[in-house]
Amino acid sequence: MPLVDGAAALVAALVAYAVRFGSLGSGAWWWEITHQPAWSVLLLPVLWVAAVAVMRGYETRFLFTGPEEVRRVAFAGVSVVAAVSTTAYAFDLQVARGYVVVALPAALLLTLVARYALRRRTHRLRRVGRRTATTLVVGRAEGIRDMVGQLQHAPQQGLQVVGCCTTSASLVGPGGVVEELPAPVLGGFDDVVDVVRRDGIQTVVVLPCAEMDSLRLRRLGWRLEETTADLVVAPGIAEVAGPRVAIRPVAGLPLLHLERPELRGVRALVKRVVDVAGAGLGVLALAPVLAVLALLVHRSGPGPVLFRQERVGEDGRPFDMLKFRSMVDRADERLGELMAGNEGNGVLFKMKGDPRVTPVGRVLRRYSLDELPQLFNVLRGEMSLVGPRPPLASEVERYGQDMHRRFAVKPGITGLWQVSGRSHLSAEESERLDVRYVESWSPATDAMILWKTVGSVVKGKGAY
Known part of the structure; x- marks a missing residue:
């Protein structure tokens, strides 16, 4: 991994040198070691790798972990900026600011991109039992x-x-x-x-x-x-508290401090602002797509364009969740004759090749396009862009006390269940992921889920 980071920093240094001082083909400048900018090209990879090492970015437990790995590399970038600025000021060095402005962000970006590619490759290998x-x-x-x-x-x-x-x-x-x-x-x-x-x-x-x-x-x-x-x-409370658990030394003992979840207040207001802005922009940007999909659904057979289903939302309040209709009209009347082929998780009926699904509906479901009308649920304050899966009333009836924790926040169009397997998850796994989301919610978590949702939707994995 140090070689990868060093190579990324070297490429960034060469690009920054070319941008700031001219074309790389203007002479054998790389041999002019007495030339200060050339020194900076050779020095940046060394400083970069050293900074990542100081931030413990090469320890096995942090490699290929995602957010924690990114955080340590980002801190390394900040430390290099601080070190260069402090050294230049203390010794009155004439550092080309244009070079630094290009080189350091480029080194951070290239490092993160290279590590992301390696992380994806490592995850693929681990799924087949290698590098474990x-x-x-x-x-x-x-x-x-x-x-x-x-x-x-x-x-x-x-x-x-x-x-x-x-x-x-x-x-x-x-x-x-x-x-x-x-x-x-x-x-x-x-x-x-x-x-x-x-x-x-x-x-x-x-x-x-x-x-x-x-x-x-x-x-x-x-x-x-x-x-x-x-x-x-x-720890015994890891499943409940997640990232809110921190070690707090008290009287020489490493006690676990359980921070309060930030489900209300300023951060909740920020989440709502992001929801409204994201849903509003989504409706405006996707208006032509929504119109075309509505027309296709209308022509796919008799029945309404929008399918309304009562779900349970924040604080246990019921609401009508919107979807594009993906089945034939009165599909519920045929449910009994298909129960023997149920492939769902015991609560929701799922069946590959469900004969009630229309050809248009099959495409909509595969790429989750049938859920786009839920943007209006978000604008109405009934749902969030990211949150727990909105359950049916029949599901809620069998919930234990712990599962009611999910009603502390609004249900989401997407969530941890969406990026962790979708229809392939059991009921218990889906519910555990929903509670985990409530316990560990943060803006960074929402951003991560939205990013992963794009990949899950494009691949159409776990949807039918």
């Missing part, structure tokens, strides 16, 4: 089952579970039946280090449980220092 870290999960059976399921659903993270260590008691289910786990049991809590050494484990994930108290966890960490395995501890 062998992982051992330690905890009780119920926690192991949930953790393995989540890691298998996110293979791009690169943690390939090869086994687990647990207690015999946690394997016994109701009625004394020994339950199976999605990963082979390689030992108990006292066998973790031996398993790591024997099987070459690269990452150990420890789940919260009574048996693994602070003293035992600390001793495990000491023993793992003798190996090359990384130790990762999953």
Whole structure:
């Protein structure tokens, strides 16, 4: 990775030199090492790689992670700007400002683009089982089952579970039946280090449980220092709090501080302003497209152009969600005869090749064009551009207490469920993603989801 960053910085330096001082073909300027601008061309890659290293941008745990990787590279760029400015002022150096203005932003942009390409390639390899870290999960059976399921659903993270260590008691289910786990049991809590050494484990994930108290966890960490395995501890509130959890040292103890979610106030106002502006501009820009789609739906068969369905929104208030009609008229009357072919998640009916879907509707659904009328729901204040999936009243009836958390914000046209699998997700996975969004909401999260939605819609993955 340092070579990639250094190459990006060198290209940026050469481009900046050409822009500021003329064509690269004007002479053997690269050999004129006494010439200050030429020195800057050679020096920038070194400074750039050093800055990224100081910001820990080459540590394995931050590579190919997305937002955290981008943040550290961006901080490195800011640090280089600060270092150049301070050094130039302190030593009264004549630095070509035009060169710096072009070189540093170009180095940041090229680095991010190169890392993005490498991240995409690495994620593709990890999905087929390459460039992964062998992982051992330690905890009780119920926690192991949930953790393995989540890691298998996110293979791009690169943690390939090869086994687990647990207690015999946690394997016994109701009625004394020994339950199976999605990963082979390689030992108990006292066998973790031996398993790591024997099987070459690269990452150990420890789940919260009574048996693994602070003293035992600390001793495990000491023993793992003798190996090359990384130790990762999953706090008990990670699923609920997400990014709002921060380590706060108190009296020498690393306590977890749970920050309040910013669901109201200034940031919520900013979200609403972005929603109105985005939906308004979207309606204006897509007006010709909306008109053409409405005409196609009208000609696809009898029935209304817009399909209205009651959904449950913010604070549990019902509203009519709008869609372009993608099925034949009175499609609900034929639902009973098709239930045997339901491929949905147990709540919503989904069926590949649903005979009720019109040819026009099939195209609309594949690329989510049927959801464009929901921009008007956003303008009416019933929905947001990004948010949890708007549920049916029948879904809400079976919700537990935790699932009502999703009603703390407006439902969205897109959300984490949209960029994480869409129709391929189970009901439990969709609901967990909705709660996770509420707990970890931020403007950056919305921007990331909107960006990924474009790719999901263009590819048409998980939609039918």
